[in-house]
Amino acid sequence: MELFDWSLLSSTIRMVTPILLAALGGALCARVGIFNVGLEGLVLVGAFSAIVGNHFTGNLFLAVLIAALVSVVFSLLFAYMTIKLRANEIVVGVAINFLALGLTTFALRAIFGVKGAFYDKDMAGLPTVEIPFIHDIPVIGGIVSGHSPLVYFAFLAAILLYVFFYRTVTGFRVLAVGLNPVAARSLGLKVTGLQVLAIVMSGALCGIAGAQLSLGQVTMFTEGMTAGRGFIALVAMMMGQSHPLGILASSFLFGLMDALSIRLQGFSLPTQFTAMLPYVLTIVAMFFLKNKSQIGSDNQQSTR
Amino acid sequence: MAAIKELSKSLVQPLLAVVIGLLTGALVIAAVGESILGTYQEMWKGAFGSFYFFTSTLARATPIMLIALGLSLAFRAGVFNLGAEGQMVLGAVSAALVSIYLPAPGMIKIVAGMFAGMAVGGFWALLPGFMEARFRIPLLISTLLFNYIAVLFASYLVTEPFRDRTGSAALAQTVMLEKSAWLPKLFAGMSVHAGFLFAIVAALLLFWVLRFTPFGYEVKMLGQNSLFAQYGGINRIRVMLTGMFASGGLAGLAGTVEVMGAHYRFVDGALTVPGFAWTGLMAALLANSHPLGIIVTSILLAAFQTGAMGVERNTDVPLELASVIQAVLILFISAKFSYDWWKKRKAKGGESHGAL
Numbered sequence: 001m002e003l004f005d006w007s008l009l010s011s012t013i014r015m016v017t018p019i020l021l022a023a024l025g026g027a028l029c030a031r032v033g034i035f036n037v038g039l040e041g042l043v044l045v046g047a048f049s050a051i052v053g054n055h056f057t058g059n060l061f062l063a064v065l066i067a068a069l070v071s072v073v074f075s076l077l078f079a080y081m082t083i084k085l086r087a088n089e090i091v092v093g094v095a096i097n098f099l100a101l102g103l104t105t106f107a108l109r110a111i112f113g114v115k116g117a118f119y120d121k122d123m124a125g126l127p128t129v130e131i132p133f134i135h136d137i138p139v140i141g142g143i144v145s146g147h148s149p150l151v152y153f154a155f156l157a158a159i160l161l162y163v164f165f166y167r168t169v170t171g172f173r174v175l176a177v178g179l180n181p182v183a184a185r186s187l188g189l190k191v192t193g194l195q196v197l198a199i200v201m202s203g204a205l206c207g208i209a210g211a212q213l214s215l216g217q218v219t220m221f222t223e224g225m226t227a228g229r230g231f232i233a234l235v236a237m238m239m240g241q242s243h244p245l246g247i248l249a250s251s252f253l254f255g256l257m258d259a260l261s262i263r264l265q266g267f268s269l270p271t272q273f274t275a276m277l278p279y280v281l282t283i284v285a286m287f288f289l290k291n292k293s294q295i296g297s298d299n300q301q302s303t304r
Numbered sequence: 305m306a307a308i309k310e311l312s313k314s315l316v317q318p319l320l321a322v323v324i325g326l327l328t329g330a331l332v333i334a335a336v337g338e339s340i341l342g343t344y345q346e347m348w349k350g351a352f353g354s355f356y357f358f359t360s361t362l363a364r365a366t367p368i369m370l371i372a373l374g375l376s377l378a379f380r381a382g383v384f385n386l387g388a389e390g391q392m393v394l395g396a397v398s399a400a401l402v403s404i405y406l407p408a409p410g411m412i413k414i415v416a417g418m419f420a421g422m423a424v425g426g427f428w429a430l431l432p433g434f435m436e437a438r439f440r441i442p443l444l445i446s447t448l449l450f451n452y453i454a455v456l457f458a459s460y461l462v463t464e465p466f467r468d469r470t471g472s473a474a475l476a477q478t479v480m481l482e483k484s485a486w487l488p489k490l491f492a493g494m495s496v497h498a499g500f501l502f503a504i505v506a507a508l509l510l511f512w513v514l515r516f517t518p519f520g521y522e523v524k525m526l527g528q529n530s531l532f533a534q535y536g537g538i539n540r541i542r543v544m545l546t547g548m549f550a551s552g553g554l555a556g557l558a559g560t561v562e563v564m565g566a567h568y569r570f571v572d573g574a575l576t577v578p579g580f581a582w583t584g585l586m587a588a589l590l591a592n593s594h595p596l597g598i599i600v601t602s603i604l605l606a607a608f609q610t611g612a613m614g615v616e617r618n619t620d621v622p623l624e625l626a627s628v629i630q631a632v633l634i635l636f637i638s639a640k641f642s643y644d645w646w647k648k649r650k651a652k653g654g655e656s657h658g659a660l
Contacts, residue, residue: 037444092635094386098582098634102630102631106332106624106627110336228449228452235449275452275456276453282449
């Protein structure tokens with residue numbers, strides 16, 4: 001088996017999707033001045049609800065919709081705690097992650113009566129889309145075509161978010177809130193409303209990211225299956241400096257690592273080391289972040 | 305007197321959260337269709353029902369308490385150390401390897417193992433601390449990512465070079481420690497071991513350090529107002545690094561006492577699956593990082609877990625009931641910040657315009 005070939009790019013595109021979607025969600029929150037550590041939990045909840053939705057409705061579209069909705073409900077909890085109750089967003093984010101892990105594990109036992117993982121051989125995963133014309137082009141067709149619809153949605157979301165931020169009035173307002181909430185409020189902007197809007201949108205994106213994880217890639221749910229992807233998404237968001245196109249680029253880096261670590265398992269390396277790769281490279285990548293990170297704790301305190 | 309007042313004040317909110325957590329648990333139990341009162345009775349019996357169960361609860365509280373103490377020190381200094389899991393696991397595996405392969409009498413093995421566990425845990429925490437100080441890499445993220453690396457590396461050590469190949473070898477684990485290097489049990493036949501005493505001593509020591517030493521004062525100043533602390537001549541980086549080292553060292557000790565007092569070997573996953581690190585984080589948050597409060601909260605959280613095992617033995621309610629209750633607990637604890645804020649605002653009696 002070759003380490004680098006064209007199909008690696010294809011699996012990179014598949015792996016990048018959940019990270020990209022969650023990172024875009026994180027960017028929305030970061031742009032309104034909220035550091036959302038709960039991405040991991042929101043994605044996990046989405047992954048679980050997608051499987052539940054698929055199991056009970058048998059309709060994949062509904063399953064993805066349910067995943068997005070349930071994650072939105074969770075993100076509303078996050079919004080309520082951070083905005084309305086003014087709780088520390090990092091603590092709430094960590095709590096959301098716990099709650100997601102506890103509830104999904106509990107519900108896995110309560111709904112399906114299994115421990116560890118739920119797998120149903122009759123359950124259909126997301127279909128692959130073969131783009132009519134492009135699919136027939138030799139190399140590019142194999143890379144670009146034949147992914148689940150959510151993969152295309154993720155890339156579309158990045159572009160849409162770019163348009164939203166830099167071409168729409170609401171987008172400008174969101175950016176203004178992030179830059180200076182006090183000034184934004186004095187201009188008569190509904191700061192709280194815009195913050196809630198951003199958190200809810202990030203919830204929906206995370207839910208869809210979870211659906212891609214559980215239905216687009218493997219068609220099963222395992223306890224804690226996000227395995228830190230939510231945190232990697234946070235890093236991708238920081239590296240991309242909350243700019244949709246920057247996030248697209250940094251997510252690609254992490255997707256490539258994810259795909260590489262799976263590919264490397266075919267070689268006789270200990271699996272622990274190949275599994276370590278994304279985390280090690282994330283840390284290496286953070287050396288290039290320098291002080292452009294979104295966590296300016298002192299700065300944040302003064303504006304709240 | 306003031307200390308008691310402060311302690312009871314910091315315990316009021318957690319108790320309220322516990323009540324809300326239990327109410328949520330009741331909802332979940334009802335959703336599964338079991339008797340709420342019966343389930344909670346089983347939970348109480350599983351945690352405190354007999355002397356044996358009570359000591360099991362204390363044994364489970366031991367690593368949780370040590371981790372919580374370490375984290376509380378970091379929190380007090382205003383830094384988020386989310387890497388306790390990795391620090392604990394690396395400490396545990398180093399302690400196991402040192403006390404297995406060091407050619408020395410039992411007593412020295414115990415001391416060397418504990419020293420190794422604390423040192424490795426401490427240095428593993430120091431590394432992200434250094435990265436934050438030198439390269440401004442956010443501690444919050446780096447400590448988290450370090451968990452995965454540490455757990456995977458420890459897992460590699462016991463599946464490849466140091467694996468016990470004498471037995472059936474179904475589990476990835478090291479060989480057993482010599483009996484002379486085991487930490488003694490506190491009561492014959494019960495699971496609570498000397499590590500529990502270490503945890504209590506650590507709590508008292510930390511209480512003393514935070515309250516009566518210059519270092520404790522620096523930590524407190526830094527946590528409350530880092531700008532003012534630096535203006536006052538406190539070296540932020542030095543205090544942060546010391547805090548991280550002590551924090552990781554305590555997490556390493558938590559892993560070490562589990563290895564030397566409970567399993568007598570390092571078993572892959574034996575420390576991560578019960579979620580000691582995250583429960584420790586919750587215990588620290590619940591107690592508002594008060595060292596003496598942590599003694600109470602870690603026993604409480606351990607009781608939820610051992611109690612839930614009793615529930616699973618005797619009813620149809622899954623073990624994960626405990627994790628749901630814990631998560632709700634922590635969510636309501638996080639609202640405490642707002643509660644304080646609300647009180648302050650009320651005291652001022654004014655309404656704020658403009659600024660959030």
